[in-house]
Amino acid sequence: MQKRMSLKDILIANAVPITFFILTFLAVLVAKIPILFLLSEIVRRLSRNTFLVLALIIPVVAGLGLNFAIVLGAMAAQAALFFVVDWGITGLSGILLAIVISSVISIFLGWIAGKTLNRAKGREMITSMILGFFANGVYQLIFLFFVGSLIPFKKTDFLLPQGVGLRNTVDLFGIVDGALNDLLTLNIGFITIYIVPLIFVVGLCVFLTFLLKTKLGQDFKAVGQDMHIARTAGIDVDKTRIIAVILSTVFASIGQVIYLQDIGTINTYNSHEQIGLFSIAALLVGGASVKKANIWNAILGVILFHALFVVAPSAGNRLFGQPQIGEFFREFIAYAVIAFALAMHGWRSRKGK
Amino acid sequence: MVNFGSLREAIKRIDIPTLIIVFFLIGLFILAAATKVSVTTLLSDSIVRIGMNGVLVLAMLPTIRAGIGPNFGLPVGIIGGLLGGLIVMQYQVAGPIGFWIAVGISIVINFVLGWIYAWLLDKVRGQEMMVETYVGYSIVAFMSIMWLVLPFTNPEMIWAIGGKGLRYTLTLQNYFDKALNNFLRFQIGKNFSFPTGLVVFFAGSCYLVWLFFKTRPGLAIDLTGQNELYAISSGVNPKKARRNAVILSTVIAGVGILVYAQSYGFLQLYQAPLFMTFPAVASILIGGASIRRATITNVVLGTILFQTLLTVSLPVLSQVTRGDITEVLRLIVSNGMILYALTRTPKEAS
Amino acid sequence: MSRLLEMRNINKFYYGNQVLKDVTITLDEGEILGLVGENGAGKSTLMNILFGMPVIHSTGGFGGEIVFKGERVNIDSPMKAMELGIGMVHQEFMLLPGFTVTENIKLNREITKPNFLSMVFGKRLELLDMEPMREEARKALDTIGMHSIDEMHLVAGLPVAHKQFVEIAREIDKRSLKLLVLDEPTAVLTESEAEILLNVVRLLSQKGISIIFISHRLHEVLEVAHKIVILRDGAVVGEGPKEKFTLFEIAEKMVGRKVENLELPPRKVPLDENKIIMSIKDLHVHMPGEEVKGFSIDIREGEILGIGGLAGQGKLGVANGIFGMYPATGKVTYMGKEYQLNSPLFALKNGIVYVSEDRRGVGLLLDESVEMNIVATAIQAFGMFTKRFLGFTIYDRKAIREHALRMIKELDIRCKGPAQPVRRLSGGNQQKVCLARAFTLNPKVLFVSEPTRGIDVGAKKLVLDYLVKLNREHGITIVLTSSELAELKSICDRIAIVCEGKLAAVLPPTASDVEFGLAMAGELEEVKAHG
Incomplete structure (x- = not known):
């Protein structure tokens, strides 16, 4: 076995980020987007999306693969925000309350998700994905049919005309819109930096780094490598995995609160759906795999993935005269990156045998 | 001759979710009878929906039997089917003959697509379901771009204004709309019409697949799925068997979407192929299949149960609440079913 | 030295089979106990009991008691064992x-x-x-x-x-480590590495840690152990300080068995030593755990050749390699022509049929009917039992049923009918289904591995009788691979012993137990050379 990696090995190991970098770079050239605008967009998206992407790391380390069930956390966050809106609690206190409520719901949901995934060892990813879809059904049942009928909701302007079910969009304006962003901003010329969400991101990075150095983190790594050996050594494998899923779900819910206060409106039936896809794609673009992920993958991934996201429509417009092509293209890229990462994972684990 | 012992065995083998759905369905029918909803119309609609969805469900059978689980990459085959339909429209082949030509073209296209798809799946043994899902998503997104740039020129197909790219839904009215449904269709009473061609086509497809699984290549797929080592020791090349299964599934999916489209009256492009997969997977599971074992009976029974459930619940439940609850119901039932199948401890493990 | 461990009157049943019979072992502090026995003698089961492995408790627990440091203990989980200070180094790396x-x-x-x-x-x-x-x-x-x-x-x-x-x-x-179990610790080591390991074992013993040393390398056991326990068929057949034993005695006690002499029917045509049906030269098979590394033998037409040896030595790899279940290289001539390795289809087409040692994993479609299990390979490989229908060649239910009923009768397969799934059959009947499948393929050479593993005594005899019948009445050459020496001795014409992936010796069934024991331990040559 050779210890030193050759240049070729390094290139192959980082094929995804490098390809993506080239792709984004070309798209930027084609799109002729002002670089300052791009920069300000990326900075904003870093503060908006990174927390969600970071939420995916622990399950990867614990051997559960990409946790598509973070949408459960996102749903919890939206549910919490709906009630904060209903109770009319504004500003920072609204955000903090939303974080507390959504975390509590997420602990419960994460526990269920963890239990479910423990019953599907070896096919956690597809199960977490279907679990997300299933939860989406239950979510729709609650917020389309129960809110306003079984669950009281006072703000009738957010309800559908019949008085049952939430509208397609719930506006956070004047309630918690930008409540974290606007606490502290830094303007460098054209670029506005929202400090507080970035502090949250940095805080989570520090916490994850800390966590992976604790006994619990060591157990995650052990379980992630080989459940059988971990169990023989006396580690409670199932419980450890459940904790991993709970942490991931809770972080996802906090991430979604951060995300939504930045966006300013909740797309009641869509916001959470895309979160899973884009967060996972971003993590993979950053060079993570199904078995390995760290905070740098998350940060790099957010930068690269969202840079392409920003420029793709105008690049598509310039190249084909249709902005739609750019939109489909970035969607294709998101899916293709995941498909590619999964295929590489399948191929490697087969070769390893 | 009814063998009560084996009947009891059969009932014992039915899954709990299947039973729940059966009881739910019976409840709905009772509710339908109690309200003003016409049961005969419901039955008639159910039969149409069973026929139009059945072939897509059938596409799940080969991959399950080959041991690689339900074909979550159904959109791959659907794309091939859509291309067949689009080509027929482009060349303005009117009438039912267009359906058969579209089927022919789609089979050729899907043979190639299926081959490539099978090659990929072989590389990722053990991770098929995830890879399938995302290959499905990817190809749909990719084809969305293609729908915009492919050189289709028939004005009935492209956007009226601007003239570039295909529309979201293309009406088949002047083409092969209801090509099967109206074949030998007959009417009983005011509310019940029987789409003979459609039902015969579904039954025929099932019969052909059933026959295929009695031939040597079909048996090879079966053996591979049940016990790969047994298959090898029987002289089977499992790679080839799995490849055949994937190609077969892809081809059936292409035919399936055309059957669906002729009954629906529209070809749906862009995101639409994505929404066919999970109901199809759920159907075969509701019919009693697991992710490792499935029979034609599972296909037929599952399609009947699931489609009847959807048809009946809409008018009946809309008496109680808003009609769009059926859409939510579909989500919960189909994904709940798949979730159940993924998480249950295999019966085989003894 | 004070007494550390006593396992008293240990009895254990697996699904009605008694695998440990009144086994008692004792161990003092700092003592090294060499535990030897063939595979299936009960060593692993005994260690699993000591280590509180879940497999023991999920199969009904065990009888007898364990006394550790003078106290009766109930070891119900590996954690408990660890708390007591019992450690184990498993054969596979943890x-x-x-x-x-x-x-x-x-x-x-x-x-x-x-x-x-x-x-x-x-x-x-x-x-x-x-x-x-x-x-x-x-x-x-x-x-x-x-x-x-x-x-x-x-x-x-x-x-x-x-x-x-x-x-x-x-x-x-x-x-807290008081007792360390080493399960075949030298199996993966070279000789010099093994020497270092033995020194480590001695060192630990001097530090007061007791050791249970399991190895098939008998000379190592003799070298390092203070006392030796020999298990055979789940019972202790020899015990005492190592000075009491010689290599010979251990080998003999390990395999020794009263051989039931089956009345073998005579052959119609006597065996011809020079008629070679298959000649294997330098066979290498990459079968994990049963690697074959340069095995050679000539198989005579019409004989029953036994292949024996200890687990992990490669005896199972031979049949797997010839039939193509695992990648193999080597030069094999079959009926005078070159034989193509790595192709089960080629093997089948040329009349070579293999009944796997892994009955449930390879040999059967557990959820399929008895009849499909019997005929599936024949349909697949030869297109037997098929008919033309609407342009398709499909299999013929009627022909299949007829054949299945005939086989069920001939082999006395106890089932509810040809449509019953084989999963619910007993081990013996499952094995008969495997043999029926093999016979359906009209073999010229039949490789049968571990045909009696895990089946009851009555069925064992039936299976062996059937093999003899196939050999005598149909002239099928049979290569029988088995861990049970007695079984090999009872029906084989010659017995080849495989050790470390190579042929160690070819012995007549009448050879003494000592010879077999030494051959299995790979020390027959050595002993012969050095007296």
């Missing part, structure tokens, strides 16, 4: 490749230090304290003289022998 040596040695026994968060959320959030962990790992490695292993190295890159020592170091590091 190391995490992505962790360093230190992390592996301290796995789940990490040294941690508290912090603010751990005070709120509990001990699991305490930070790992790498420095003392590293020191202790170093100490453990030094204790067994492994100064050359870097404690911060990743396990993934370590040579096999070092992994073995890391495992031992991990057990040593458990300060």
Whole structure:
């Protein structure tokens, strides 16, 4: 076995980020987007999306693969925000309350998700994905049919005309819109930096780094490598995995609160759906795999993935005269990156045998 | 001759979710009878929906039997089917003959697509379901771009204004709309019409697949799925068997979407192929299949149960609440079913 | 020296089969016990009981009692065993490749230090304290003289022998360790590495740690053990200080069995030594756990050739390799022509049929009917039992049913009918289905591996009788691979013993148990050479 990696090995190991970098770079050239605008967009998206992407790391380390069930956390966050809106609690206190409520719901949901995934060892990813879809059904049942009928909701302007079910969009304006962003901003010329969400991101990075150095983190790594050996050594494998899923779900819910206060409106039936896809794609673009992920993958991934996201429509417009092509293209890229990462994972684990 | 012992065995083998759905369905029918909803119309609609969805469900059978689980990459085959339909429209082949030509073209296209798809799946043994899902998503997104740039020129197909790219839904009215449904269709009473061609086509497809699984290549797929080592020791090349299964599934999916489209009256492009997969997977599971074992009976029974459930619940439940609850119901039932199948401890493990 | 462990009158049943019969062993502090026996003699089961493995308790527990340090103990989980100070080094490595040596040695026994968060959320959030962990790992490695292993190295890159020592170091590091079980610790080591390991074992013994040393290398056992226990068929057949035994005696006791002489019917045509149906030269088979490394033999037409040997020595690899279940290389001539390896289809087409040792894993479609199990291969490989229908060649239910009923009758397969899934049949009847499948394929040479494993005595006799019948009445050449020497002796014309992947000896069934025992341990040549 050779210890030193050759240049070729390094290139192959980082094929995804490098390809993506080239792709984004070309798209930027084609799109002729002002670089300052791009920069300000990326900075904003870093503060908006990174927390969600970071939420995916622990399950990867614990051997559960990409946790598509973070949408459960996102749903919890939206549910919490709906009630904060209903109770009319504004500003920072609204955000903090939303974080507390959504975390509590997420602990419960994460526990269920963890239990479910423990019953599907070896096919956690597809199960977490279907679990997300299933939860989406239950979510729709609650917020389309129960809110306003079984669950009281006072703000009738957010309800559908019949008085049952939430509208397609719930506006956070004047309630918690930008409540974290606007606490502290830094303007460098054209670029506005929202400090507080970035502090949250940095805080989570520090916490994850800390966590992976604790006994619990060591157990995650052990379980992630080989459940059988971990169990023989006396580690409670199932419980450890459940904790991993709970942490991931809770972080996802906090991430979604951060995300939504930045966006300013909740797309009641869509916001959470895309979160899973884009967060996972971003993590993979950053060079993570199904078995390995760290905070740098998350940060790099957010930068690269969202840079392409920003420029793709105008690049598509310039190249084909249709902005739609750019939109489909970035969607294709998101899916293709995941498909590619999964295929590489399948191929490697087969070769390893 | 009814063998009560084996009947009891059969009932014992039915899954709990299947039973729940059966009881739910019976409840709905009772509710339908109690309200003003016409049961005969419901039955008639159910039969149409069973026929139009059945072939897509059938596409799940080969991959399950080959041991690689339900074909979550159904959109791959659907794309091939859509291309067949689009080509027929482009060349303005009117009438039912267009359906058969579209089927022919789609089979050729899907043979190639299926081959490539099978090659990929072989590389990722053990991770098929995830890879399938995302290959499905990817190809749909990719084809969305293609729908915009492919050189289709028939004005009935492209956007009226601007003239570039295909529309979201293309009406088949002047083409092969209801090509099967109206074949030998007959009417009983005011509310019940029987789409003979459609039902015969579904039954025929099932019969052909059933026959295929009695031939040597079909048996090879079966053996591979049940016990790969047994298959090898029987002289089977499992790679080839799995490849055949994937190609077969892809081809059936292409035919399936055309059957669906002729009954629906529209070809749906862009995101639409994505929404066919999970109901199809759920159907075969509701019919009693697991992710490792499935029979034609599972296909037929599952399609009947699931489609009847959807048809009946809409008018009946809309008496109680808003009609769009059926859409939510579909989500919960189909994904709940798949979730159940993924998480249950295999019966085989003894 | 005081008494450390007593396992008294241990009895264990697996599904009605008694695998341990009144086994009693005792062990003093610092004593090394050499435990020897053939596979299936009950060694692993005994150790599993001692280690509280779940497999024991999920199959109804065991009879008898365990006394540890003078107290009766109830070891119901591996954790309990560890708490008592019982450690085990398993045959397969229990190391995490992505962790360093230190992390592996301290796995789940990490040294941690508290912090603010751990005070709120509990001990699991305490930070790992790498420095003392590293020191202790170093100490453990030094204790067994492994100064050359870097404690911060990743396990993934370590040579096999070092992994073995890391495992031992991990057990040593458990300060409460009183008893260490080493299960075939030298199997993966070279001779010089094995020598080092034996020294480590002695060293540990001097430190007062008792050791149970399981090995098939008898000379190692004689070299290192203070006392020896020989198990055979689940019972203790020899016990005492090692001075009491010679290599010969151990070998004899290990395999010795009263052979029931089957009345073998005479052949119509006597065997011709020069008529070779298959000649195998330098066969290598890459079968994990049963590697074949250069096996050669000539198989005579019409004979029943036995292949014996200890587990892991490669006897099972031979048939698997010839039939093409595992990648194989070598020069094989079959009926005068070159034989194509790695193609089960080629084998089948040329009349070579294989009945796998892994009945449930390879030999059967557990959820399929008896009849499909019998005919599926015949349909697949030869297109037997098929008919034309609507342009398709499909299989013919009627023909299948007829044939299945005939086979069920001939082999006396006890089932509810040809449509019953084979999963619900008993082991013996499942084996008969496998034989029916093999016979349906009209074999010229039939490779049968472990045909009587896990089936009851009555069925055993039926299976062996049927093999003899196939041989005598249909002239089928049979290669019977088995761990049960008695079985080989009862029906074979010659018995080849495989050791370390090579042919160790070809013996007549009348050869003495000593010879067989020594051949299996790979020491027949050595003993012959040195007297």
